[in-house]
Amino acid sequence: MITIDISQIATLPTKYGIFKIQAFKEVTKNGEGKEHLAIFTDNLSDEPIVRVHSECLTGDALGSVKCDCGEQLQYALELIAKEGGMIIYHRQEGRNIGLLNKVNAYALQDAGFNTVEANHQLGFKADERTYEVVEFILHHFGIKKLKLLTNNPKKIESLGDIEIIERLPIQITPNPHNEGYLQVKKDQMGHLL
Ligand SMILES: Nc1nc2c(ncn2[C@@H]2O[C@H](COP(=O)(O)OP(=O)(O)OP(=O)(O)O)[C@@H](O)[C@H]2O)c(=O)[nH]1
Numbered sequence: 161m162i163t164i165d166i167s168q169i170a171t172l173p174t175k176y177g178i179f180k181i182q183a184f185k186e187v188t189k190n191g192e193g194k195e196h197l198a199i200f201t202d203n204l205s206d207e208p209i210v211r212v213h214s215e216c217l218t219g220d221a222l223g224s225v226k227c228d229c230g231e232q233l234q235y236a237l238e239l240i241a242k243e244g245g246m247i248i249y250h251r252q253e254g255r256n257i258g259l260l261n262k263v264n265a266y267a268l269q270d271a272g273f274n275t276v277e278a279n280h281q282l283g284f285k286a287d288e289r290t291y292e293v294v295e296f297i298l299h300h301f302g303i304k305k306l307k308l309l310t311n312n313p314k315k316i317e318s319l320g321d322i323e324i325i326e327r328l329p330i331q332i333t334p335n336p337h338n339e340g341y342l343q344v345k346k347d348q349m350g351h352l353l
């Protein structure tokens with residue numbers, strides 16, 4: 161069981177459209193845990209489009225083109241502003257190894273390891289993410305069925321009793337900096353690319 165503090169709902173006007181925002185803070189035995197966000201439109205249907213976006217500070221905020229995260233986030237915000245739905249901004253940076261370890265993984269990638277090998281070199285699994293808090297947030301909104309915006313089959317399997325009625329792809333055009341990374345996601349992490 162996880163304990164979660166929940167904020168009020170507030171309005172978040174963005175360049176993509178006007179959303180509502182609500183924050184969810186994990187409360188751990190040792191004190192405060194990670195804070196996540198639900199960003200959603202007013203017109204949520206019974207089967208909304210949902211994007212579970214894993215935090216990538218470098219891609220989401222700094223414009224890094226080493227991965228596809230930043231462009232995926234923009235795509236999701238644009239689509240959901242138009243079609244309605246929800247983005248869960250899941251604060252598990254670096255596939256949940258954290259920012260410091262992700263930068264160390266990037267240094268290993270500079271030295272020739274790929275994204276999976278770099279995690280292994282640091283003693284982590286390729287993907288350390290968990291999705292209990294995502295399930296909690298979906299239950300909180302009473303969402304039982306959804307259309308999931310993802311290329312990652314593992315995410316589809318990780319949402320417990322939530323029914324994924326459709327997978328919507330979220331593909332960006334590769335660039336010279338991320339084409340190797342995207343190839344590894346396809347070949348070694350099972351991404352539907
Ligand atoms: N450890 C590690 N994490 C990375 C690296 N590049 C991106 N990430 C993190 O990977 C996460 C995004 O995962 P992706 O594999 O791009 O995509 P996904 O969320 O599994 O799947 P999609 O729903 O299809 O986007 C974010 O938490 C990023 O911070 C990397 O080289 N190493």
Ligand SMILES: [Zn+2]
Nearest residue numbers: 216219227229
């Ligand atoms: Zn990224």
